[in-house]
Amino acid sequence: MRIDPLRPDPDHIRAAARILGQKGVLVFPTAGLYGLGVDAFCAEAVRRVFAIKRRPVDKPVLVLLSGMRDMETVVQMVPDYAEPLLGLWPGGITLIFRAADGVPADLTGGTGKIGVRLPAHPVAKALTETFGGPITGTSANLSGGPASARVTTLAPEIRRQADMILDAGTLAGGSGSTIVDATCWPVKVIREGTVSRRTIDGVLKNRTT
Secondary structure, three states: OEOOOOOOOHHHHHHHHHHHHOOOOEEEEOOOOEEEEOEOOOHHHHHHHHHHHOOOOOOOOOEEOOOHHHHHHHEOOOOHHHHHHHHHOOOOEEEEEEEOOOOOHHHHOOOOEEEEEOOOOHHHHHHHHHHOOOEEOEEOOOOOOOOOOOHHHOOHHHHHHOOEEOEOOOOOOOOOOEEEEOOOOOOEEEEOOOOOHHHHHHHHHHHHO
């Protein structure tokens, strides 16, 4: 299904949200790359994501929030030292916290931790808000394979097994979101991506000075 990346058709978004509500798997655009989305609280759907991606079961999958209210359902707490990092949302930083009770163990890869992000891309934002809860935001690729900035470069297995694909054309690409483990102090930058380490250090320094 073609979708305008800046002004997504509400009917298309509602159709995609219905797919999520029916345990379906959705390919959708994020800021840089296409993602693979399911209802984050549906263990059956989460297992489908792992199977489609051929992802090792001990590797966690991040989730996209529909709003800050979702934090209460997916994380135990936000430590005081990590609160300034929330100001970098929405957008390219994924924060790892201790997972709340009720989060499927498959989603955390058995680590007890969950990566969360508030999306900025208009389609991803509209999708999570219309669905009304967190969805998975892992890249739409086979484990270890290249991520896709175009629907045409998706692995055939993913194209075949997805229940719906929202095609927003060519995306920005790039290294993806920055991933920060905020379960410890000092926080640990797992992967530097869209948001620079310097930006993170600056935000945290301002908090402590």
